[in-house]
Amino acid sequence: MxxxxxxxxxxxxxxxxxxxxxxxxxxxxxxxxxxxxxxxxxxxxxxxxxxxxxxxxxxxxxxxxxxxRPLALPEMLAILAAIAVFGFGLQTLGIVVATAIAVVLASLPAPRPGWIWRCVLAVAVTALTWLVFKHGLRMTMPVWPEFPG
Incomplete structure (x- = not known):
């Protein structure tokens, strides 16, 4: 079998x-x-x-x-890139920018064309992430990028 x-x-x-x-x-x-x-x-x-x-x-x-089934290499690489960007960029980019970039990266190999739904998805996931982790759990992490200066 x-x-x-x-x-x-x-x-x-x-x-x-x-x-x-x-x-x-x-x-x-x-x-x-x-x-x-x-x-x-x-x-x-x-x-x-x-x-x-x-x-x-x-x-x-x-x-x-x-x-x-063939290995879904583009999808796998997009997910790994999104995780890496979020994990390594969270402290410097902040939760808002890191989450938005990660969502857009993860959605790139999707068969559905267009950028409007990707942007709406990024905004929705970013808002939910911000609400859950910053307000609901009160975690201490930067919200926006921290520029030296």
Whole structure:
């Protein structure tokens, strides 16, 4: 039987990443409680959710037959570039600019043409990110680029 290797390997990679993040965060950061969350609470929770989602993808793929698909190289490179720009640019570009650039980069290989929907998507995701992390979680990170001067 031919297995669905793309979903199986992707799910296993998600489980491994989620477990690594959860375990590392639990060992190195204070978890705190639900009333007073420590710096490790968020990564432990997200790592656990990622691991469960990976299982939900990998387990059905174990029994499902798959078809050979080519590697989606442009899409993969766009996502990796978006993650790199956001991760490395957050402190210098600020959350607004880094998020907007990351969203536009990730949407470049999409089959839908046009820039209007990309800009609307970038504005919506940037606003949501700003609301959740700056106001909801009150995280300390720069909002706009910091220019020396």
């Amino acid at each position: 031919r297995r669905d290797w793309h979903d199986l390997l992707g799910g296993v990679a998600m489980v491994a990443t989620g477990l690594f993040v959860s375990i590392y965060s639990q060992l190195h950061y204070d978890i705190g409680s639900l009333r007073q969350m420590g710096p490790g609470f968020f990564p432990v929770t997200l790592g656990g959710i990622l691991a469960v989602l990976g299982l939900a993808i990998a387990l059905p793929a174990w029994r499902r037959s798959g078809t050979a």
